[in-house]
Amino acid sequence: MKKILVIEDDGLVRTVIKKQLETAKFKVETAENASKGIQLSQSGDFDLIMLDLNLPDAYGLEISNHLHQPFVVMTATVNDEIREIASEMGAMAFISKPFKIFEILDVLQTAIEKGAIKYKERKKTVASITTNNLESESLTQKNEYIMISIGCLLADFKVSQREAFNRIKNTAEKQGISVEMVASRIVKEYENKISS
Structure with a gap:
C-alpha cells in the first residue's frame, strides 16, 4: 500500500482528498500547513506528497526544498508560468483543482514511480529544518522575502517575473544556498x- 501525505489548508478539501485516496487503496496522512507538512515529511516514509500551493504559512513551492519525498502540486490557479516554475522546483506533476481521484490515479502512480528514482539520492542530502529554524524565521517571512525580491528585480532590471525568479534560483544554486x-x-x- 503506497503512502501519501496531503498538505492542504482547506479542511473540507483535505478531508475529501483523503477519503478519495483511501478509497483508491492509498494510506494517507494530512497536514493543514507548511510547517506541519515539513515535519511529517522529514519524520515519515511517504511515497508521494500532494502539495497545495496556497498555504496559510507559506507559498507551497517555497517548502519544496525541505521535503524528503517526491511531490505533485495542486492548485486551482493554472497558468503556464506556475507550471514551469513548479517543474523547475522539482514537482513530479501538476494537478488542477478540483479533481476526482480516478482522473488522476495514473498521474499519481507515474509520479510515485519516477519520484522513487529521483529522490533516492536526494533523500540522503536534503538538510533537515529544525523547530528552531522554523521559529527563528517563519516560512511566511521567507515567502514574503521571495515575493519582495522579485519586485525589487522587476523595478531595477525591468525583467519579467519569470526572469526575476530564475535569477534568484540560479544565484542560489551557484552559491549553494537557499532561495530564501x-x-x-x-x-x-x-x-x-x-535609503542612501
Whole structure:
C-alpha cells in the first residue's frame, strides 16, 4: 500500500482528498500547513506528497526544498508560468483543482514511480529544518522575502517575473544556498540602496 501525505489548508478539501485516496487503496496522512507538512515529511516514509500551493504559512513551492519525498502540486490557479516554475522546483506533476481521484490515479502512480528514482539520492542530502529554524524565521517571512525580491528585480532590471525568479534560483544554486537566503539579501541590498 503506497503512502501519501496531503498538505492542504482547506479542511473540507483535505478531508475529501483523503477519503478519495483511501478509497483508491492509498494510506494517507494530512497536514493543514507548511510547517506541519515539513515535519511529517522529514519524520515519515511517504511515497508521494500532494502539495497545495496556497498555504496559510507559506507559498507551497517555497517548502519544496525541505521535503524528503517526491511531490505533485495542486492548485486551482493554472497558468503556464506556475507550471514551469513548479517543474523547475522539482514537482513530479501538476494537478488542477478540483479533481476526482480516478482522473488522476495514473498521474499519481507515474509520479510515485519516477519520484522513487529521483529522490533516492536526494533523500540522503536534503538538510533537515529544525523547530528552531522554523521559529527563528517563519516560512511566511521567507515567502514574503521571495515575493519582495522579485519586485525589487522587476523595478531595477525591468525583467519579467519569470526572469526575476530564475535569477534568484540560479544565484542560489551557484552559491549553494537557499532561495530564501538569496531573496533576503536582495531585499536588504535594495533597502540600503533606496535609503542612501
